Amino acid sequence: MIVADKKREQIIDGAIKRFTHFGINKTTMNDIAEDLSVSKPSLYYYFPDKKHLILGVIERVFTDFYETLTKKLNLELPLETILFNSIDIRNTFFQKYYMLRIAEGIPDLLNDEIIKSKLSSLKDLEKDFFAELFRKAKQRGEIEHEDMKHVSELYLESLMGLTTMCVMETGKDIFPDKKALNKMTQKQKDLSSIFTKGLKCE
Numbered sequence: 001m002i003v004a005d006k007k008r009e010q011i012i013d014g015a016i017k018r019f020t021h022f023g024i025n026k027t028t029m030n031d032i033a034e035d036l037s038v039s040k041p042s043l044y045y046y047f048p049d050k051k052h053l054i055l056g057v058i059e060r061v062f063t064d065f066y067e068t069l070t071k072k073l074n075l076e077l078p079l080e081t082i083l084f085n086s087i088d089i090r091n092t093f094f095q096k097y098y099m100l101r102i103a104e105g106i107p108d109l110l111n112d113e114i115i116k117s118k119l120s121s122l123k124d125l126e127k128d129f130f131a132e133l134f135r136k137a138k139q140r141g142e143i144e145h146e147d148m149k150h151v152s153e154l155y156l157e158s159l160m161g162l163t164t165m166c167v168m169e170t171g172k173d174i175f176p177d178k179k180a181l182n183k184m185t186q187k188q189k190d191l192s193s194i195f196t197k198g199l200k201c202e
Contacts, residue, residue: 008046011036012056020099024054055118057100062122065093069129079137083192086130087159091185094163098175127152134199143199155195162187 014036018027029050033043047053068089073082131152137143145151166184170176176184 007038007042008056009060011038011043011046011053012060015053015057016060016097016100019057020097024100029053051112051114055115058115058118058122061093061097061100062125065089066125066129068093073133075133075136079133079142080193080196082133083155083196084189087185087188087192090159091181091188095181123156127156130155137199143196145199151199155192158191158195159188162191 011032014032015027018032018035022031029043029047030040032053033040036043047056069086072085072089074085075082077085127149131148134143134145134148134151134155138145138148162184166176166180170180
């Protein structure tokens with residue numbers, strides 16, 4: 001089982017590398033099989049089609065992000081500092097995997113039920129993580145609100161909006177330069193400060 005899992009992870013590593021360099025649309029399952037020197041039957045054993053391989057890539061990126069977020073979490077810090085640290089982690093992953101451009105590789109991304117279901121479950125996991133951060137801050141007497149799940153959703157959607165604006169201003173075919181990335185990060189941290197202050201107990 002361990003060997004099988006290792007082979008699966010090697011295939012995902014190869015897919016990430018090729019997707020990043022050549023784009024998802026221009027990459028075939030044959031390309032990945034050749035890159036890794038594995039037989040097509042072996043590749044299709046782990047991933048029956050390209051969509052499931054893309055799904056494996058999405059899961060890997062999010063799992064790595066979530067594990068890093070959890071590992072570096074220090075609940076003894078003030079909420080604002082915790083949010084700042086999470087933004088730094090988020091934007092490190094944004095830079096690392098930006099060139100994957102997953103959405104471009106799946107026509108009608110949100111209309112695909114398998115992909116949509118997986119993205120929804122991953123988003124829910126992230127929402128739950130931040131909802132728990134806000135609940136802990138409430139227990140410490142830092143903030144006050146009745147519905148921390150709603151707070152989490154608003155916060156994450158706001159961060160995503162600022163990320164989207166950065167991509168739109170740069171141009172989707174161009175990797176954001178350091179100035180653009182720093183500007184996005186600062187806006188996200190400014191938002192976090194305002195957000196935190198707005199939830200503070202009177």
